[in-house]
Amino acid sequence: MSVLLDVQGVSKRYGAHQALDAVDLRVSQGEFVALLGPSGCGKTSLLRAIAGFLPIDGGRIAIDGEDVGRLPAHRRPLNTVFQNYALFPHMTVEENVAYGPRRQGIARADARRRALEALAMVGLENMGARYPRDMSGGQQQRVALARAIVNAPKLLLLDEPLSALDLKLRRRMQFELKHLQERLGIAFVFVTHDQEEAMTMADRIVVMNGGRIEQVGTGPQIYRAPASRFVAEFIGEANMLPFVRQGDVLRMTGLAGLDIPVGELPVNGAAPMRGTAVLRPEDLIPMPGDNMARAPRIDARVTDVIRAGSHTMVLAQSADVLLQARMPGDDCGLAVGATVTLAFDPARLHLIGSAS
């Protein structure tokens, strides 16, 4: 697949705040990429820089090999779905959607036909005569989508398009968006602060923090093998276990001298000298059975039991570390204050090295 969007070394500074710090990103034709991060991480700035609403201080933005970094927004070959839809309130739905083709110089009748086609794609073919204010949030969302795809762009930017919808509708729109994207073959760059949304929809996830890209990878990659402490803690829940390497063993310094032979780790001999081991809560097993007889064990005291319906989170204190274990079902048989033995498979540890 060829590169559609090529962002190289893009920077943007507001006074003392570095909104974008030498960001590199490549998006292929037809790919679905999510920009994920906490607020202020630079994901929206990056999107606005690509769209042409944010002048950049340095770097290069190319679409289909053409440098668009200096082009005004209306000359860039892409379209955007805005966070609050930004539908024109003085136009009907059909006029909103036909706005793009009209500005491309397409005749009124043709533009109307295209608008109706785009509306049909989002299931609103009978709503063309309405005004946006007479529609529900979900419908407005679809109109915004129809308006953005009517010009058949190769690249569509979406700025937290689902954040204003309630949870049920958001779930449904996630699947609809994903299916539409696959059907049209348009590359999507999708900004979100919701990791589940990113995991559900995106081919690749770009995790951003402090104006920089922390990691790019598929959902399972960034979950299983986070590149930094930030990614590990931002994506899902994580037990962060500090360690130092002493010859052939890894000494878990927070867990009263638990030692793990390096040979049992997935990294084999390449373990760093010191750092943090990431262990996901579902990999920490309370009350291990006989099948885990040889696994490393930790004794801890239960401090909280959180029943979330489909699963239960057990929080337990061991030495300096508050551990989280996730168990299926809503009854773990543990009470607050009880002591519990926790076990894990060393192969499930992911090591993040730290300097010095």
Added chain:
Amino acid sequence: MSSARRYAPVLLLGLPMAFFTAFFLAPLCVVALASVMARDGGGFTLANYTGILFDGYHWDVIATTFRIGLGTTLVCILLGYPLAWYLVRIVRWHAWRRACVIILVVPLFTSNIVRSFGWMVMLGRNGLVNDTLQGLGLLDRPMRFLGTELGILIGMVYVLLPFVVLAVGNTLARVDPALEQASSDLGAAPWQTFLHVTLPLTLPGVISGAIMVLTLAVSAYVTPALLSGGRVTVLAVLIFQQYASVFDQYHGGALSIVLLVLTLILVAAANRLGQAGGRTA
């Protein structure tokens, strides 16, 4: 208690109604009544109106009044819209924006007469405006402003510009900048975005500003009286003469009603324009 509750609305409505009747309706009725009374006290007549409508001089005055009024409105919109744009969309520094608004509004707190005398000095033969234009080499000889419609128009624009800036600025501030971005994202050049998105959405502000300026401009007395030097006569000046110099309240009343009706027609037309523009575009 129940009677108090029953009479509360009457009181609440009655007071403002009485105020409105005493201070707005009654004077208007006096004027309207005088306009249809015969000068010798002999009952009702339309002679006061026919005297105006079949007289070329009066039509000249009416034409001058509305020419200056519409011209002032047009210039105020053409100057005020960009100014409002600058204040709302370009200025990022709040202190500077506030300073601009204050500079714009402060003249409204001073006397109209003082301001008009100021313009008499500025627009005079050896005034600042002529000196500057000559200094820049744009004029060979001093241009005549005082006693011309142009001079009156300049004075009126100065007085009335804030109304357009504030009205347009208010609506512009309520237009989400994301709408303009969406427009340019869809391929609209800046002028197309203005024509198809910004202008239609700010049209209500333009119309209300225009209506304020127009009604104030066609009924203005002080500025035309001082800047005309007696050479240009507008309706308000003529009406004042009828009441204050000629003591002809019948003719003056009829002139007042003519001004009122013509102004209302223009306001209605502007309103229609605003509604039509808001719907389509």
